[in-house]
Amino acid sequence: MDIEKIRTDTPGCAKVAHFNNAGAALPPRPVIEAVSAHFALESTIGGYEAAEQNAAALQHFYDAVARLIGARADEIAYVENATRAWDMAFYSIPFAEGDRILTTTSEYSSNAIAYQQVAAAKGAKVDVVPDQADGTLSLEALEAELVKGDVRLVALNHIPTHNGLVNPAAEVGKLCREHGVLYLLDACQSVGQLAIDVSEIGCDMLSATGRKYLRGPRGTGFLYVRRGIVRTLVPPFIDLQAATWKAPDGFDLRDDAQRFETWERYAAGQIGLGVAADYAADLGMTDIETRVTGFATKLREELSARRGVTVLDKGARPSGLVTFTVDGHDPAAIKDAARERAVNINVTYPLSHGYDPHVLPTAVRASVHYYNTEEELDRLLSALPRK
Known part of the structure; x- marks a missing residue:
């Protein structure tokens, strides 16, 4: 991997040491x-006209994302962000009274809100599967819950936003297939930093964002829906992109993943997200994963050696997210002080992970990427307070 070329390709590297890649x-x-080129074209010839002229680039998005995650182009939908992609998948499932939703202790609170809303409206039940000792989802506990029956959905976050672990997504997929249960994977933090193959993972649906590790534009995301289940899912809202009007009182839903799209979209963002997917695939996701996880491991080692610093990350398999506290120092103040030195980090809050029985403190989160360097790591460490 040619880091010098990658950093030359990244204008922001000349201005900041950026460790907020999970944001x-x-x-x-x-x-x-x-x-920029598509938006400029819109400004000179019109939005509809620009979309017609760049139709091939808009269409290429589907091929690029499919290539990145080992899917088919007709299994990909362009959605405005990961939350909406996840929502479109989750709310399309025809839950009924007595259905069970299995999730994790590390679930993101935004998703947990959706579970509770559907549980109240449909009479479904939400059960939180306990962790192993290392903090990852317990596969034994998950299988025990599946054996009990009535499970409609297993919903898993691949990488939680707050503790650095990687959940065993493929092993969960195997259990879901054995028990004939739908499997929704929130890959918001994993697409772009881990090598992802949906056929190996075995998920039925996967949601992801453009802005995080994939390095795409903000306001972009995508949804993968396995071809074999698309027709069993009815999106919570539809328009003329998702369906064809049959006058005077009918409509036909599309038979591919684009039934989860809306007609109006951020066209420049869709093109840019396709380019971002190509950029990552061309670099090689295995090489990206190796560099990201290795760099994060080094950061954890450096932090753990410091007096007064507590690294909070869990799991047997590390990710690029590193969370920690410094005794006697407010994480928000640490973030602000680092930013004054052109080092970007972020803060994670307990309210973001509501099912976790171990209430973690507000913490600093430094999330590394492949374009970061040893010199930037030194800048980050020097920007942190010492006990």
Whole structure:
């Protein structure tokens, strides 16, 4: 991996040491140029006309994302963000009274709110599967819950937003297939930093964002829906992109994943997200994963050696998210002080992970990417207070 070329491709690297990639990564120049060029075209010939002229680039998005995650182009939908992609999948499932939803202790609170809303409206039940000792989802406990029956959905976050672990997504997929249960994977933090193959994972649906590790534009995301189940799911809202009007009182839903789209969209963002997917795939997701996880491991080691610093990450398999506290120092103040030194980090809050029985403190989160360097790591460490 040519890091010097990658950093030259990334204008932000000249201005900041960016360790907030779990929030929004720095986009590479090809993505910036693709988005800017389409928006400029819209400004000179009109939005509809620009979409017609760049129809091939808009269509290429589906091929690019499919290539990245080992899917088919007709299994991909363009959605405005990961939350809406996840919502479109979750709310399309025809839950009934008595159905069970299995999730994790590390679930993101935004998703947990959706579970509770559906449980109240449909009479479904939400059960939280306990963890193993290392903090990852217990596969034995999950299988025991599946054996009990009435499970309609297993919903898993691949990488939680707050503790650095990677959940065993493929092993969960195997259990879901054995028990004939739908499987929704929230890959918001994993697409772009881990090698993802939906056929190996065995998920039925996967949601992801453009702005994080994929290095795409903000306001973009995508949804994968396995071809074999698309027709069993009815999106919570539809329009003329998702369906064809049959006058005077009928409609036909599309038979591919684009039934989860809306007609109006951020066209420049869709093109840019396709470019971002190509950029990652061309670099090689296995190489990206190796560099990201290795760099994060080094950061954890450096932090753990410091007096007064507590690294909070869990799990046997590390991710690029590193969370920690510094005794006697407010995480928000640490973030602000680092930003004054052109080092970007973020803060994670307990309210973001509502099912976790171990209430974690507000913490600093530093999320590394492949374009970060040893020199930037030193800058980050020097920007932190010492006990």
